[in-house]
Amino acid sequence: MLRRVSAVARKELLQILHDPRALVVAILMPPLMIILYGYGVNLDVRNVPLAVYDADHSPLSRAVVTSFEAGGYFRVRRVLESPAEADRLLEEARVRSVLWIPASFEADLRAGRTPTVQLITDGSDSNTAILTLGYASGIVRTFAGRYLAERLALSSPSLLAPIDLRIRYWYNPELRSTNFVLPGLIVIVLMMLSALLTSVTIVREREQGTLARLRLSPLGGTELVVGKMVPYVGIAFAAVMLAVLVGQMVFRVPIRGSPALLLALTGLFLFSALGTGLLISAVTRSQQIAIFAAFLLTFLPAVLLTGFVFPVERMPLILRVISELLPARHYMIVVRGIYLLGIGLDRLWEPVLILVGFAIIIPAAAGLALRRGR
């Protein structure tokens, strides 16, 4: 049996080497994608273009503007003379927010009447808008605290708050979005690579008519599937190692847990990922459809439904159910757990068990589909 598996593997390897361009693409794509996506997938909102309409022109209103500029969250692009300009700037998307300070701002504040400043925000990109509003309310809160502290001659403005709220961020204390994105990227890249690599292998043989010949041979479905998988495990492993190394060198995301465990569980995941590609290949009739299906069934769900950047917990039930059926979702938990949380098998056994299940079921299903010769 082992001999037959290795024969299939050798044949598959030869076929891979026949198309060196695909091989080079397969090996180089992951590190390239990691670099590009590592820089491109950034959720930290900074330098929001801001227009200011300051009707008060007082020292205090100017101080508000200065505190908006200070944190790096906003950048003042325009100072408006009339409020009418604000509409035009927002419609033309030249600025994303307009800060509007009313005429009696300083007088009100000094007299003990709470003045209102307005922030008009372009809400079309809802996430950016939510973050922008969060920053703005923080800035205004700090400003008010500082003003009051000065009036009361306190040493620190935070002393004034009735509650001393202390927020700590575990696992990623600087709230660096790269720390969140990079481990997730490894999952995506691996999932996509595996599916693209294997999704055509069987259907190509079917199109060329060599599958019928293989089926006449004494090979069983499982042997065929395992044999076809082996060379790709090697390629995928090489690609993922390269990707992790490049990612580490460029982005320096700390691996808090055990790298050995990460590698071992990556190997485990590869069986489900490559198996998915083979399963697609076994049940489709043309290469074109196989690759398209691989794309629709692996890449899109991997990006959208694995919790890569979009939280699964808050999706509609049907999407949450689909998400649980994706091996990549559980591998994502494992990768983030080891990378960021630094946890081991004692806390990861749940997703790991599920991954073991997938690693058996998916290749077995591919073998079955192959033997039934649909």
Added chain:
Amino acid sequence: MRAMLRLRRMIRKELLQLRRDPTMGRIIFIAPILQLFVFGYAVSFDVDNLATAVCDLDRSQASRQVVQRMVGSGYFTVVAESESPAELDRLLDTRKARVVVWFPPGFQRDLLAGARPQLQAVFDASDSNTAGVGSGYLSNVVDQFGRQYMPRRIARLAPGTRALASVELRPRIWFNPELRSVDYMVPGVLALILMVVTAVLTSLAIAREREAGTLEQLIVTPLRPWELIVGKLLPFVGIGFVDAVLVVLLARYWFHVPLRGSLFLLLVLTIPYLMNTLGMGLLISTVSRTQQQALMTAFFFLLPMVLLSGFIFPIANMPRALQVITYALPLRYFLEIVRGIFLRGAGPGLLWVQALPLLGLGTILLTAAVWRFRKNLE
């Protein structure tokens, strides 16, 4: 006249081929709908019902009120209450809870005395976006709750001071007042689907003929190269428009995305965009010998393009060097057009800034593609 006849026959052949392949037909219409639904519902950064564990060592009215206000805000859901540090630790590690709030003993007593009790919150920040947004919401809740105790605090700090004013921020949100991420994502999917359907399918259709050897057969027919190209591309233009109308209808009537601008303008500006995507498809087909190569090449170029276009991740957040690259991406301009028409109701007066580069890029791409394709044929 003869040319028109040949062209018509070529197009009929293409349509026949598409119809013969029932799976392909399904992909053309089901894929867009599927993408629309998945993107529409899954791509959301909205933070609500954040799983919260409460460690209340005070068990007072004040601590309960804070928790009630957190839940009442809709942003937090209490999933566990525990006083054991090990258990709280486990809840965070196993992702059962995303935030732990901790009230020390004497929280209410200190609050009433104006003595500024501590309130600790630990966020699981592995998801930095959720943690950042969530902590903003928590600060707001605590700030509002604390306001009623401000006089006591001031009385303790500076006895005899009269009431002091604060500053209020009143947000006004334009274009998408409910801040629905669906309104932002769904119009974007239109651009994405058009690209996938036209660019990927064109490159595949041509690569398939090349693989099957039928491309050479077509060359020896009296068909001129330009007729061949137009005949190959036109059916996909048609499919693209049908898909575009389908997506707009679903966006409007299923997802209730407002269409504030003109649908006609949107369809007109789709033409320069299709010049780009078809040009890309044709170009990809000239550098690929097999369908697999064509698809790999397509994904290799199209995926980064989607990522850098601002479809999900704002271009403004990217490093300078990447931002410069985005000016060469047709998708970037078309996304701004689609979102502008849908959400802002933008007209030609605002959109020509995007339409011109789109047309320019499209002309370059299509010319280069046709030139290469013809050279390949000879």
